[in-house]
Amino acid sequence: MELSEIGTMFQNVSKIRGRDPDMSLLPTLAEMVSRARADLRMGLPVMIGGYLTAAVETLTADRLAAMRALGQPVIVLTERRASTLKARAYDGGLARVDLPGDADLTWLRDLADPANDLRHPMKGPLFTQRQGDTTAHRASLALAKSAQLLPATLMVPAPPLPDLTQLPDQPLLAQLTQEAAMAPVAAARLPLLSAERSRLHIFRPDDGGAEHYAIEIGDPPRDSDVLTRLHSACFTGDVLGSLKCDCGPQLHAALNAMGQAGAGVLLYLNQEGRGIGLANKMRAYDLQNQGFDTVEANHRLGFEDDERDFRIGAALLKRLGFSSARLMTNNPRKVAMLEGHDIRVTQRVPLITPRNRFNTDYLDTKAEKSGHLL
Numbered sequence: 001m002e003l004s005e006i007g008t009m010f011q012n013v014s015k016i017r018g019r020d021p022d023m024s025l026l027p028t029l030a031e032m033v034s035r036a037r038a039d040l041r042m043g044l045p046v047m048i049g050g051y052l053t054a055a056v057e058t059l060t061a062d063r064l065a066a067m068r069a070l071g072q073p074v075i076v077l078t079e080r081r082a083s084t085l086k087a088r089a090y091d092g093g094l095a096r097v098d099l100p101g102d103a104d105l106t107w108l109r110d111l112a113d114p115a116n117d118l119r120h121p122m123k124g125p126l127f128t129q130r131q132g133d134t135t136a137h138r139a140s141l142a143l144a145k146s147a148q149l150l151p152a153t154l155m156v157p158a159p160p161l162p163d164l165t166q167l168p169d170q171p172l173l174a175q176l177t178q179e180a181a182m183a184p185v186a187a188a189r190l191p192l193l194s195a196e197r198s199r200l201h202i203f204r205p206d207d208g209g210a211e212h213y214a215i216e217i218g219d220p221p222r223d224s225d226v227l228t229r230l231h232s233a234c235f236t237g238d239v240l241g242s243l244k245c246d247c248g249p250q251l252h253a254a255l256n257a258m259g260q261a262g263a264g265v266l267l268y269l270n271q272e273g274r275g276i277g278l279a280n281k282m283r284a285y286d287l288q289n290q291g292f293d294t295v296e297a298n299h300r301l302g303f304e305d306d307e308r309d310f311r312i313g314a315a316l317l318k319r320l321g322f323s324s325a326r327l328m329t330n331n332p333r334k335v336a337m338l339e340g341h342d343i344r345v346t347q348r349v350p351l352i353t354p355r356n357r358f359n360t361d362y363l364d365t366k367a368e369k370s371g372h373l374l
């Protein structure tokens with residue numbers, strides 16, 4: 001669906017309702033996408049282009065039957081998941097698998113979720129499609145990921161259904177890759193153990209995504225290369241003190257260093273599990289208990305190694321008025337990203353924390369596969 005058609009669609013809706021609303025009261029594309037995320041998480045299908053689309057993870061048996069009644073559905077998987085399942089991905093990054101006539105909800109869920117891969121390895125033969133436009137299918141996976149669901153959807157061509165969220169495929173894809181604008185919402189003084197002179201700032205993106213935080217220690221001059229940490233949320237490490245990763249110790253080491261220096265900015269980005277969300281991170285941990293490393297586990301779930309959008313860090317620093325940083329990290333990608341988005345990194349400050357028997361393999365994998373300097 002073209003952008004111009006969205007306007008027509010809205011006009012039709014207003015005609016149905018028998019009034020002529022001010023267009024500014026109707027949802028924008030960004031708002032429709034945010035609504036669609038919530039729909040998929042609840043198990044409600046959405047329309048993407050000409051396809052009725054449901055997330056496999058939240059699909060119910062009734063809705064599976066109803067989708068089958070409309071035609072031949074396809075299961076859309078990322079190439080990562082497809083390669084684990086030995087399904088051919090002809091579409092560059094994704095595979096469209098024909099839903100077999102006898103497949104039930106359990107079969108479908110096992111296709112999306114690798115939890116039982118080792119127990120029931122054979123899912124096939126899987127027949128994948130190779131012709132036609134895949135824009136809507138690509139958009140469906142991007143939407144599922146942004147809803148922090150498993151990247152697996154069920155799609156079937158269908159006429160528009162009233163009351164379902166309707167999204168145009170190409171604009172949806174563009175919207176999901178666009179950088180969100182960050183608005184400051186509130187800030188207040190917050191004395192910390194590591195630094196009594198601290199402020200917590202809350203930022204809200206304009207795309208309905210998660211809020212992010214900045215902890216400003218002291219009063220760093222805006223023209224200085226401020227001591228900076230980009231920290232990604234880790235509920236297990238930051239809050240529970242998990243021994244499986246280095247997040248908790250890194251968080252506190254960074255705050256302590258800033259406290260001692262008397263100035264710094266710690267950006268707390270709500271990108272749990274390298275952007276896949278806590279539920280998927282726990283799925284990844286379950287796979288790690290089955291013997292896969294942190295990168296392999298992400299791939300088996302259908303994700304890339306790292307699904308974070310690091311542009312957010314640069315956007316927040318700029319919002320706070322900084323243009324250069326001394327960055328506390330072992331991850332060269334964070335340095336490259338900031339430099340690529342107009343933040344000069346004058347120094348990389350290593351942030352090495354102690355190893356233990358639960359995190360040592362994880363740290364080795366970060367060094368070997370993700371390029372961390374440990």
Ligand SMILES: Nc1nc2c(ncn2[C@@H]2O[C@H](COP(=O)(O)OP(=O)(O)OP(=O)(O)O)[C@@H](O)[C@H]2O)c(=O)[nH]1
Nearest residue numbers: 231232233234245271272273274284294329330331
């Ligand atoms: N998917 C996944 N995420 C994990 C796992 N272990 C930790 N994480 C997440 O990884 C992220 C770690 O973030 P950071 O410490 O900011 O980043 P980093 O890439 O390790 O780089 P550094 O700046 O060197 O620490 C957090 O979002 C954690 O929740 C795992 O096994 N799987």
Ligand SMILES: [Zn+2]
Nearest residue numbers: 234237245247
């Ligand atoms: Zn962690």
